[in-house]
Amino acid sequence: MFFQKAIETMPREQIAQLQSHRLVHQARRCFENIPFYRDAFNEKGITPEDIHSIEDIQKLPFTTKQDLRRAYPFKMFGIDRDKVVRIHCSSGTTGIATTVGYTQRDLDDWADCFARVIYAIGGGRHDILQNCFGYGLFTGGLGAHYGGTRAGCVVLPVSVGNTDRQVRLMHDFGTNILCCTPSYALVIADRARAMGYDPVEDFDISMGIMGSEPWSENLRQQIQTSLGIKAADIYGLSEIMGPGVAGECIAQDGLHIAEDHFYAEIVDPKTLAPVPDGHYGELVITTLTKECSPLLRYRTRDITRIIPGQCLCGRTFRRIDRIKGRSDDMLIIRGVNVFPSQIEQVITEMPDVSPFYQIVLTNDGELDRIELQVEPNEDFAFDEVSEIEGLRDKLGAELKKNLGIKVQIRIVEPRTIQRTTGKSHRIIDKRGENL
Ligand SMILES: [Zn+2]
Structure with missing residues (x-):
């Protein structure tokens, strides 16, 4: 099903024309209204007149998170303050928050992008959408809220937490679509069973829209089976807009990129040279229509x-x-590149191990060390030393086979790894700390 069929099925030549037209306009807006871009253009020796079509995108400067931090709070706004109707911030857990502003048109475009994802997985008018993304400065909550409203859904603005209430509402109101992080979907399914429900039989839910953290295909299968749903991955980041930049069908x-609003490039994170289609690299996004916080070639x-x-x-x-990980999260363990999502893929293939885990990183001089903490399922004989050792050996061998490295494994008691309601904290990075 399509929310805006004429746009979503536009012939490729027309998409390129539209993107070209919008890029020319956007480059001019950035140059004229934002000092950061005027300086960056000057440094590259270009003016907006050098941008004629989307083919010229590589002439433009990159933008980084650091640039946004330096512009805190409003120096990257590309429009008069009286046109700004909302401001969101990124979480700021790793430093100063970054600020993103929206005009009414920016918000309308965002709602359209999210609504497209709802339609793309078969949702639409009158479906009950339970929104367990956090409401607030974080873009997840309001992004799903207005996207659901735009799609014609009945939106339940539950926000995060209070899992018992989430489960009861899901049952009593006949929720059809669940929006949350993948790790929280597992928590809800787990809690529903503990409360005596069979989520597949007792609930009307048939769709999930999940994102804001990388997840593996195996985790998707587990969520789909435990809730009896089809779960779509949604992508977005607050710097660019929020959830809906791309979404699965x-x-x-x-995930289809909303290419009428965003132009995506994949580059080598070290050389910044473009990589061919099909090859992994860093996603770089240019916002083609954003009025308040336009970004050129943002390194995600x-x-x-x-x-x-x-x-x-x-x-x-x-x-x-699907996002394999963040270039910042990529671990180099004895010369081998490892993403936490690859570890998750292995864990979720082991029937005796629960999908909750933690990765603790330490370093010994230049060498990164990795310890994986996992918990067995509740029916596992945790008190039997030989069983635990057997499980540890088996998991270690699988990780070695799949990742090519030795991972230290610590098996902890069932149900002791912290459950989270929002983004999970699966990686504890102690590198650089004196241990
Ligand atoms: Zn598709």
Whole structure:
């Protein structure tokens, strides 16, 4: 199903024309209204007149998170303050928050982008959408809220937490679509069973829209089986807009980028040179229509690839693969590149191990060390030393086979790894600390 069929199935030449037209306009807006970009253009020796089409995008400067931090709070706004109707911030857990402003048109475009994802997995008018993304400065809550409203859904603005109430509402109100992080979907399914429900039999829910953290295909399968739903991956980041920059369709074979609003490039994170379709690299996004906080070639740090070829669903927008990890999260363990999502893929294939885990990183001089903490399922004989050792050996061998490195494994008691309601804290980075 399509929310805006004419746009979502536009022929490729028309998409390129639209993107070209919008890029020319956007480059001018950035140059004229934002001192950071005027300086960056000057430094590269270019003016907006050098940008004639989307083919010229590589002439433009990159933008980084650091640039946004330096511009805190409003120095990257590209429009008069009286046109700004909302401000969001990124979480700021790793430093100063970054600020993103929206005009009414920016918010309308955002709602459209999210609504497209709802339709793309078969949702639409009158579906009850339970929104367990956090409401607030974080873009997840309001992004799903207005996207659901735009799609014509009945929105339940539950926000995060109070899992018992989430489960009861899901049952009593007949929720059809669940919006939350993948790790919280597992918590809800777990809690529902503990409360005596069979989520597949007792609930009307049939769809999930999940994102804001990388998740593996195996985790998706577990969520789908435990709740009896089809779960779509949604991508977005507050710097660019929020959730809805890209989203999966019913084919579940990559996330369609909203290419009328965003232009995506994949570059080598070290050399910044473009990589061919199908190859992994860092996702770089240019916002083509944003009025308040336009960004040119923003380095997302997210690692993905363009999936070559056409999707079965009929959408013509290019697709990115699920996010493999962040370039910052990429671990180099004895010369081997490892993403936490690859570890998750192995864990979720082991029937005796729960999908809750933690990765603790330490370093010994130049060498990164990695310890994986996992918990067995509740029916596992945790008190039997030989069983635990057997499990540890088996998991260690699987990780070695799949990742090519030795991972230290610590098996902890069932149900002792912290459950979270929002983004999970699966990686504890103690590198650089004196231990
Ligand atoms: Zn598709």
